[in-house]
Amino acid sequence: MTRHHRTCDTAGQKNAWRGSASRLLRPILLFLVSISAATGCTAMSNADTSTSTEPFRDQQSTTEAKTQIGHWIVPEMTLADAMRALGARGFSCKPAEPASGKFQSSVLCLRSTPASPPPHQRITAPATPINWFVTLNSKDGALVTDFEVARTPREIGG
Known part of the structure; x- marks a missing residue:
């Protein structure tokens, strides 16, 4: 037991x-x-990068910028949504004259790098300001057909 x-x-x-x-x-x-x-x-x-808030990289080539923006601006997206996506990343957009007769409307979006601090607040020479231009083109006036990216100054070799 x-x-x-x-x-x-x-x-x-x-x-x-x-x-x-x-x-x-x-x-x-x-x-x-x-x-x-x-x-x-x-x-x-x-x-889903089209709705993400990934910041725009100012220091990149035009080709790289087109790829980055291509994640946010997808084919057949409305112009309004494309303008909002770019606006969230510091671009200012306004209607523009279409560069080609094959488009009914175009929107030009601009972005400039921030101004350099005054000389007494910086250690190095000021960076060259970069201006970015994104043109949204539409065949029907409502949806993005394609977009173009340019910058000034142009990159070396660009």
Whole structure:
């Protein structure tokens, strides 16, 4: 009988240990699940770059800028949405005369790099200001057909 009594004690101790371990691990598991869910949601929201607020990089080539802007301005996007996307990144947009007869309307969006601080507040020579020009073209006056990107001064070799 003594032997049976030890077995019951051991089983009781095992159940008590399992209960304690379960109570200790449950908050840890909940924390890990919530972290992985939040990370997954963040990754999914970052996948749609057309609505992201990735800042425009002033220091890049025209080709690189066209690629970056191409993530925000997609074919058949409305002109209004394209203007909002560029406006959120520091561009000012206004209607312009279409450069070609094949477009019904065009919108010119401009962005200039910030002015350099005054001489007494800087250590180096001022950077050359860069002006960016994005032209949104539309065949029907409502949707973006294509866009062009230019800058002054032109990049070396550009």
